[in-house]
Amino acid sequence: MFENKMELSFLAKSENEAFARVAVAAFMTQLNPTLAEAMEVKTAVSEAVTNAIIHGYEQMGPENMVSVTCRLVGKEMFVEIADHGRGIADIDQAREPLYTSKPEMERSGMGFTVMEEFMDGLEVVSELGRGTTIILRKLIDG
C-alpha cells in the first residue's frame, strides 16, 4: 500500500485560496486522478479554505494561519483543513444548504453542500475559541 503525506501552512488571506487548491491538486497527481476528480477535490478544498479565512478569522491578523495536510493511503486521499479561529457554535446549522452567517458578503451558504457532493466523506471538528478542522476524504480510482 502506497502512503504519502504533505503539509502546508499559510496566512489566512484570500490570495492563498488558489495556491492551496492548486497545491493539493498537484500533490494528488500521483494517484492519476481523472480531470473530474481533480476538479472535485480542488473545489472542495477551496470551499474549506475559504470558510477558514472568512469565518474562522473574522479580522485579518499576522498570526492567522490555515494549515492543509494531505495523506494518501492506498487510493484514498484525506485532506485536513484547519484554522485556529473562533470555531463553529452550531455545526448542524452551518452544514445546512443555503445557511450562511454572512449574507451581506454575498455568501451562498453552499460551501458544505459542495464539499459533501464532491467528496466521499466530510467530518467537521470544531471548538469555540479554539478553531475548526475539516477532514475531507475521497477515493481516487481514476
Place this chain on the structure above:
Amino acid sequence: MDIKCTERNGNLVVRIVGEIDHHSADRIRHTAEREFYNSGAKNMVFDFAHVAFMDSSGIGMIIGRYKELKKVGGKVYAINIGPEVNRIFDISGLRKIIPCYASLDEVASEGR
C-alpha cells in the same frame, strides 16, 4: 483573473478569464456592477467560456447580481458554461433563476 465588459444590444456581457473564487468574486462583483450602471444596459450576461474553475463564491456573486438587477427590472443570463462550471450550476440550482444559453445569439433571440 481578467474581466472584460462589453455592451451588446442592451446586454452587458461580462467575460471572465480565469478562476472564480472568494478572492476574485469580490472584484467581479464590483467591476460588473460599475460597468452595468455606466453602460446603461438592461441585462447582464456572464460569459463562462474562459472560466476554468468556480466554487460556491461564484454562486453567491451571481445570485447577488440577480437580486440587484431584479430591482431595476433587468435579467441575468449565463452563456458558454463548460464542464468545470456546470457541476456547480447543477448542485446549486442556479439554473432555476439564471437562464443558461450556449451563446450570446441565443440570449438575444430569447425576447423575439
